[in-house]
Amino acid sequence: MNRRIIITDDGSSTLYVPGLDEHYHSVHGAMRESMHVFIGNGLNRVEKNPIAVLEVGFGTGLNACLTLEMLKRSSRGVYYESWEKYPLTNAEYEELNYTSLDGVDESLYRSITGAPWNHEFRVYPDGILKKIEADFLNFTSPRYFDLVYFDAFGPDCQPDLWTAEVFNSIGIRQLPGSILTTYSVKGLVRRNLAEAGYQVEKVPGPKGKREITVAIKK
Numbered sequence: 306m307n308r309r310i311i312i313t314d315d316g317s318s319t320l321y322v323p324g325l326d327e328h329y330h331s332v333h334g335a336m337r338e339s340m341h342v343f344i345g346n347g348l349n350r351v352e353k354n355p356i357a358v359l360e361v362g363f364g365t366g367l368n369a370c371l372t373l374e375m376l377k378r379s380s381r382g383v384y385y386e387s388w389e390k391y392p393l394t395n396a397e398y399e400e401l402n403y404t405s406l407d408g409v410d411e412s413l414y415r416s417i418t419g420a421p422w423n424h425e426f427r428v429y430p431d432g433i434l435k436k437i438e439a440d441f442l443n444f445t446s447p448r449y450f451d452l453v454y455f456d457a458f459g460p461d462c463q464p465d466l467w468t469a470e471v472f473n474s475i476g477i478r479q480l481p482g483s484i485l486t487t488y489s490v491k492g493l494v495r496r497n498l499a500e501a502g503y504q505v506e507k508v509p510g511p512k513g514k515r516e517i518t519v520a521i522k523k
């Protein structure tokens with residue numbers, strides 16, 4: 306996939322895909338968006354220990370790194386599974402500036418991005434990462450997930466990933482009260498989440514985005 310690195314408004318980098326006219330994060334701040342959408346309105350809402358997290362779109366590994374770092378620091382156990390159809394190259398990981406930012410542990414970021422695909426990898430004693438190189442349309446899992454980061458490209462770009470059918474394939478692996486968080490508040494996305502059995506809420510978004518979605522499994 307042809308993509309290039311850009312710097313967003315908070316100084317953190319992200320990728321831009323010219324062929325899709327899509328960014329991996331908000332141009333108003335990649336780090337700010339990850340912290341707000343996925344940590345603030347995802348991880349910070351779930352107290353379970355150990356916790357099982359599912360991510361749709363590993364991408365740069367920023368969400369994974371921020372999440373695993375916070376859980377490691379608070380001595381919580383985690384199984385973190387992340388699906389990715391178009392992995393970055395090592396050169397792309399190297400070009401991103403996350404390891405120079407406050408709040409990102411350089412050696413943790415390197416071990417996460419360098420972890421093997423399709424195998425469980427122990428990031429810290431109670432922290433397991435499994436990166437799966439595959440199309441999320443084929444998602445199945447024997448596990449239940451307490452928290453889901455739905456971070457695919459936007460619904461206008463990838464409508465086939467934001468369907469009630471896909472949300473249902475996740476929903477059957479989430480127990481009542483568990484959470485799915487995503488940056489999109491598009492009406493169709495919220496309706497499809499509701500059809501898949503979620504109670505859908507809009508909450509304030511990060512800079513540059515009025516609202517985001519937090520969905521709670523009923």
Ligand SMILES: C[S@@+](CC[C@H](N)C(=O)[O-])C[C@H]1O[C@@H](n2cnc3c(N)ncnc32)[C@H](O)[C@@H]1O
Binds near residue numbers: 329364369459
């Ligand atoms: C908006 S980016 C977010 C990336 C990531 N969460 C991050 O922090 O960098 C969307 C990601 O979804 C991935 N993706 C797109 N279609 C996919 C599919 N069908 N299955 C799995 N991953 C997909 C893209 O390659 C990209 O890495």
